Amino acid sequence: MKDSLDLSAINPGLSESSSLKHVCSNEILIRNQPYIISMSIHNSKQPQMDLEVEAKESADQWKGSFDVTAIETMTAKTGNFKSFNIFVSMLENAVNQESTSVSIDLFTYDDLETLRKKRQGQSGNIPNHPTNIQLANKRYLILTYNAEYDRIYYPLSLPYCGKPDPVILMQQIRQLTTENRLLKSRLESDVERSDIIRLQRECTRLKKENNEYRQQLSSNRSNNSKDQQQQQQIELLHQMIRTSEDALVKERAKITKNDDYKTLNNQVELLKTSERQLKSKVRSLTNEIALLKRNSLHHPTTVRSSSRVRPIHLHGYILTTILLIVALCYFER
Template sequence: MMSDQPNLVTTCTFKGKEYLVKMNIISGNSLEMSVTDKYTTEEWQCCYDANYIENITHKTGNFKQFDIFTTMLKSGLLKTSECVSLDLLTYDDLEMLRNRRMNGRNLCPSHSVHTNNVNSTSNRRYLILTYSVEFDRIHYPLPMEYCGPPDPQVLQGIIHRLEGEVERLQEQLKKQAEQYPTNNTSHISKLQKRIEDLSAENKTLSEDVRYLNKALSKHSNSMRHIGMMKGIVNSLQEQVIRDRMTSHRQIKRLQEEKAVLKQQHTSSETSCSKCSKDCFSISDSKCLLFTTKFSSLL
């Protein structure tokens, strides 16, 4: 099962279909991935450790360490490099690709493996990472198991977790408003950043619910359940917006207080400087008068 907060969430198009792709690196030595069809909401997942990934790259003849492979995978998802590309293939697509390569080597393609495993692999997908160098193309396949459409109960659990986060933030803001020090702008900035992250997470969840709503549109009971979840998500988003506006107002008030204090500090420094000059001037006058009287006595 994918972690609640993946390292990377993006949308990719494979063969004209849009997919929501989530990628998560766990403890620096394990890779989790999830691919969701945006139209049907069908989902495929995989979880592999560093040894498995490095073994796959070793079999291709172009070995890559785990961290390098995951960097290439991120580059393919974000399309930041022309050398790396991604594709999503079915088992039949993969067999056709293998047979084409075997025919190119004048080998006899085997169909027995396909016949024996067609039932167990018909719903499996393969995320193919292709690394193109000057004279060669290396394909790294990642098998992904079929999970079906997402469970509404799982989405509801995530919504409950987000509700708890919103309540906790609101409580923190309430306490902060009751006893608010003028030098605590860093804490408000952290709260504001957390609210923004929560809003982004809610947006992603709202998209998932919307696609799930399309897939279950023919079932009235599911429609009613999804409608309730969408209402909860919308309510959460409104709460996050209100909390963000409260933070902005508090930050603005802090900035105004800071400007007033700075102005008062400047005025105090000017007054002190003037008093100091006057004191020095009086002292000089008294010294001069004393010197004149002493000289006359002499």
């Protein structure tokens, strides 16, 4: 289980007091044996990396501390120089198994000597039991960097520290328990503070929305009152239009009646004129008939001969007279 923690991000006060900036820990299977590898970065005067390897089954421990000079000198000797920060980043990726280009292996002194002789092309047996017990118990953590056309090995020497002392373990457990409680309390306070901030923001947002809704409601009410006034004005205009249309219809009817009256008056005047003309014709015809009668009394022979000659004219006068009389009777009605 890997664990990577930046203490300065969680608790600045704790980071300042202990000068501990970063902690990285993970369980890795090396040659079918589980190991717990932990790495921490300190920054008291200058950056320093503490590396610890623990065999999970036997509880044996190997520890080592490396400053900037030691790391950069070691990388320079391999022929592929890496700065302290770059090397720490590479080692962290290897511990957390986050990159395929870097990996970790754990060598004994014999394994390292065998690797050196293979690289140098030498052959020979390595003694099974080195004379120095400390050298035999030492472990070398090998950080392997797989480049595109090359493979670089970065060795880190880790002296053997033995099995953990129960007293030291109990102290560490108590210290870790205290730090754990402190971190939990501060995290809970941070969570509560974040909840309060979140609730305050939510309250502010709700107040803002409430004010917006109130403004919308007031504007809608004013718009409704304006709409009612406009509707009343529209109804009043409709009534005025209907009244104007009724008045226009009445005026048109009056004008039509006046036109009919004028037409009838003109016809009456024409009829009266025709009546006067017909009356004058009737009088003239009556006088002519009377004259003809008188002439027939004084000159009967002439009348008979003339009656034979102009019988048609006499009948025409008579018919015309009758028609005029009928017309006059019609007009008088």
